[in-house]
Amino acid sequence: MILLIPLAVVLAGLVSIVVLAIGYGGEDVALLLGKALALLSILSVVVLSLTWVERKALARIQQRMGPMRVGPYGLLQPIADGLKLLIKEDIMPAWVDRPIYWMAPLAVFVPSFMVWLTMPFSSSLVLRDMELGLLYVLAMSVLSIIGLIMAGWGSANKYGVIGGLRSAAQLISYEIPLIVIAITIAMMAGTLNLTEIATGQGNTWYVLMQPLALVIFLLAGLAEVGRSPFDIFQAESEVVGGPFIEYSGAHWSIFFLGEYINTFLVAALITIFFLGGWSGPLLPEVAWFLIKCYIVILVMFWLRGTMPRLRIDQLMAFGWQGLVPLSFLNFLMVAFAMFYGWPDWVQTVLSLTMLITASTFLYLKTASKKVRPTVRLIPAREVRRA
Amino acid sequence: MVNMGPQHPSTHGVFRMVLWVDGERIVDAEPHIGYLHRGSEKLCEGELYPQIITLFDRLDYLANYNMELAFCATVEKIMGITVPDRAEYIRVILCELNRISSHMLFYGTMGLDAGAMTPIMYGFRERERIQNLFEAVSGARMMHNYFRIGGLREDPPDDFAERVAGILPALAQGIEEGDKLLTYNEVFLARSRGIGVLSGQEALDYGLSGPSLRASGIPDDIRVIEPYSVYDRFDFDIPVGNNGDTWDRYAMRVEEMRQSLRIVEQALEQMPDDGPIKAAGVRAIPRPPEGEVYFRIETPRGEMGVYLVSDGGDKPYRLKVRPPSFANLQALRPMLRGVYIADAVMILGSLDIVLGEVDR
Numbered sequence: 001m002i003l004l005i006p007l008a009v010v011l012a013g014l015v016s017i018v019v020l021a022i023g024y025g026g027e028d029v030a031l032l033l034g035k036a037l038a039l040l041s042i043l044s045v046v047v048l049s050l051t052w053v054e055r056k057a058l059a060r061i062q063q064r065m066g067p068m069r070v071g072p073y074g075l076l077q078p079i080a081d082g083l084k085l086l087i088k089e090d091i092m093p094a095w096v097d098r099p100i101y102w103m104a105p106l107a108v109f110v111p112s113f114m115v116w117l118t119m120p121f122s123s124s125l126v127l128r129d130m131e132l133g134l135l136y137v138l139a140m141s142v143l144s145i146i147g148l149i150m151a152g153w154g155s156a157n158k159y160g161v162i163g164g165l166r167s168a169a170q171l172i173s174y175e176i177p178l179i180v181i182a183i184t185i186a187m188m189a190g191t192l193n194l195t196e197i198a199t200g201q202g203n204t205w206y207v208l209m210q211p212l213a214l215v216i217f218l219l220a221g222l223a224e225v226g227r228s229p230f231d232i233f234q235a236e237s238e239v240v241g242g243p244f245i246e247y248s249g250a251h252w253s254i255f256f257l258g259e260y261i262n263t264f265l266v267a268a269l270i271t272i273f274f275l276g277g278w279s280g281p282l283l284p285e286v287a288w289f290l291i292k293c294y295i296v297i298l299v300m301f302w303l304r305g306t307m308p309r310l311r312i313d314q315l316m317a318f319g320w321q322g323l324v325p326l327s328f329l330n331f332l333m334v335a336f337a338m339f340y341g342w343p344d345w346v347q348t349v350l351s352l353t354m355l356i357t358a359s360t361f362l363y364l365k366t367a368s369k370k371v372r373p374t375v376r377l378i379p380a381r382e383v384r385r386a
Numbered sequence: 387m388v389n390m391g392p393q394h395p396s397t398h399g400v401f402r403m404v405l406w407v408d409g410e411r412i413v414d415a416e417p418h419i420g421y422l423h424r425g426s427e428k429l430c431e432g433e434l435y436p437q438i439i440t441l442f443d444r445l446d447y448l449a450n451y452n453m454e455l456a457f458c459a460t461v462e463k464i465m466g467i468t469v470p471d472r473a474e475y476i477r478v479i480l481c482e483l484n485r486i487s488s489h490m491l492f493y494g495t496m497g498l499d500a501g502a503m504t505p506i507m508y509g510f511r512e513r514e515r516i517q518n519l520f521e522a523v524s525g526a527r528m529m530h531n532y533f534r535i536g537g538l539r540e541d542p543p544d545d546f547a548e549r550v551a552g553i554l555p556a557l558a559q560g561i562e563e564g565d566k567l568l569t570y571n572e573v574f575l576a577r578s579r580g581i582g583v584l585s586g587q588e589a590l591d592y593g594l595s596g597p598s599l600r601a602s603g604i605p606d607d608i609r610v611i612e613p614y615s616v617y618d619r620f621d622f623d624i625p626v627g628n629n630g631d632t633w634d635r636y637a638m639r640v641e642e643m644r645q646s647l648r649i650v651e652q653a654l655e656q657m658p659d660d661g662p663i664k665a666a667g668v669r670a671i672p673r674p675p676e677g678e679v680y681f682r683i684e685t686p687r688g689e690m691g692v693y694l695v696s697d698g699g700d701k702p703y704r705l706k707v708r709p710p711s712f713a714n715l716q717a718l719r720p721m722l723r724g725v726y727i728a729d730a731v732m733i734l735g736s737l738d739i740v741l742g743e744v745d746r
Binding site for chain 1: 388623628634637
């Protein structure tokens with residue numbers, strides 16, 4: 001139903017007002033609402049641009065041109081797509097669990113939107129600069145799991161249920177390394193305030209000290225938003241979209257919106273945690289922030305264009321046997337370094353050593369546990385003779 | 387119990403299978419075929435011999451030339467027609483190119499089944515070169531209706547040899563690029579190795595043929611063991627797998643594309659520049675003598691056999707098709723027991739079925 005969009009906006013607005021009001025008390029409600037709506041529109045524009053960038057980047061990898069018809073270089077394609085989704089017939093199967101089916105897109109979208117209340121775009125451009133911003137972001141981003149399970153269950157579809165349960169398993173497993181790395185960063189920065197984490201890095205970005213943490217965070221983040229190669233809960237060729245299987249039109253577009261906002265969130269968190277946030281010469285802070293975010297996102301698209309999908313057991317093994325212990329090791333390393341006051345370069349060396357060891361181990365484990373498979377070639381002449 | 391198909395993106399057509407699952411594991415699987423049944427064999431009994439060629443085009447719609455060859459060669463065998471050399475070479479070139487284009491589609495869909503979306507674009511880029519050539523030769527991109535009993539419908543374009551030679555380097559490069567992109571990708575290896583293993587004996591027992599059989603280590607290629615057309619004049623290798631798993635079945639096809647290129651190159655060299663393209667003395671509507679004949683060729687999917695019973699009339703008395711995909715599909719059920727749902731998609735993909743010939 002087309003009504004769902006305003007409903008989502010209203011809900012998101014209400015929730016954000018509540019959050020803001022708790023912190024402020026006594027600010028103008030109309031102003032708060034205006035801010036929330038402005039944030040929503042900014043995010044929508046970001047999502048629209050992301051879809052365009054993704055299609056163009058993938059097209060580039062695949063030697064295609066991507067969208068070229070609507071507007072110059074297909075720039076207006078996302079708008080055309082959005083309109084199409086809105087005016088598309090919204091099919092609801094007769095046997096769905098209606099309340100759950102209806103709530104699910106909101107349960108995915110609203111938390112992913114609310115996270116952004118405290119995400120800084122620059123040192124001054126932030127809706128509500130919370131002291132416990134990091135905690136709030138992590139808490140909110142976990143909520144969307146419920147929405148995915150609701151969607152899978154409410155659709156009354158077997159693929160939906162499989163997808164929903166897959167998403168629960170996957171998201172909870174990868175939440176752990178994500179949070180541990182976030183704690184590590186908070187320890188190094190000495191604050192949970194996102195703005196201070198970003199500005200506190202100065203010129204020594206944390207990526208220089210923690211390359212391992214960046215890799216873990218990127219991989220866990222990819223799994224968290226269900227992007228390739230960890231897109232098993234919506235695997236097109238297996239569970240045909242998973243939780244989203246029965247959704248179409250406006251319902252689906254809400255999921256879509258939430259998903260891309262989450263993708264952008266992961267990129268933004270990586271930028272803030274590891275890439276010095278908005279620091280950079282000449283250009284305004286917001287520009288630097290967006291440039292870094294888009295570079296991270298392009299890396300995600302690049303992975304998507306080149307990687308097949310893991311299987312559920314391999315995914316869980318990779319999470320629990322790989323990322324979780326590594327993230328704890330990294331955490332310990334930082335703890336020791338801070339306790340004994342080791343210089344920064346020691347952390348860099350240790351982190352790089354661990355990264356190289358881990359990737360070598362992973363490579364050896366997968367590639368040469370057995371012999372590299374080959375094909376035997378039997379000349380036709382020999383067979384003819386025999 | 388999960389119902390996979392007939393409307394599922396990775397069942398490659400309208401194949402349906404019912405999976406009994408325990409969590410993510412498959413306990414048992416039951417394939418249901420027949421959604422694309424058109425009664426082709428029965429239709430053949432009501433058509434004149436030249437008209438049947440169009441029906442065969444629609445069996446394996448990814449390897450149309452091979453299908454046409456299977457039928458034409460069968461009738462030629464029962465009638466004892468010798469096809470002129472030039473026509474045979476053109477047939478071989480077209481069939482081998484068709485094999486490459488079919489395997490290219492397999493390569494792409496295998497990538498899709500594994501969750502990678504780029505291979506199919508690479509595959510289709512190469513297919514496009516071949517399809518353009520086919521279009522120039524026969525006027526159609528898929529349902530060519532180009533082979534005739536005793537030869538070809540008409541001469542290919544004057545620059546046929548140059549055009550074929552022109553796309554070969556590009557194809558070779560495309561195959562290498564595709565090989566680099568997917569074959570040894572760590573994730574792809576993890577997904578395909580040791581999955582859906584069939585031993586050589588099992589493969590034989592289930593009646594597998596073609597690349598799916600050779601992946602299990604049996605060098606069985608009808609082009610070699612029972613040469614038809616002019617295949618005994620070419621020098622090429624038969625790729626054979628070591629483990630009979632999904633990766634081997636995939637790698638067979640990639641390697642076969644290279645071998646097909648070799649065959650095309652040799653055929654271009656040996657092809658006479660001019661000469662008849664149709665055997666003399668074959669009537670427009672042939673009437674094969676009374677009798678029966680079985681003839682088989684190696685299509686991209688395996689052994690395509692045609693059993694023809696003629697009562698001396700202008701229509702076959704009975705025509706039975708032994709399609710490769712149908713036989714290959716029989717091995718699906720035992721392979722699916724005990725694997726993950728995601729593996730089921732890979733295993734089905736690795737058998738490379740075309741529902742047009744499974745259901746006929």
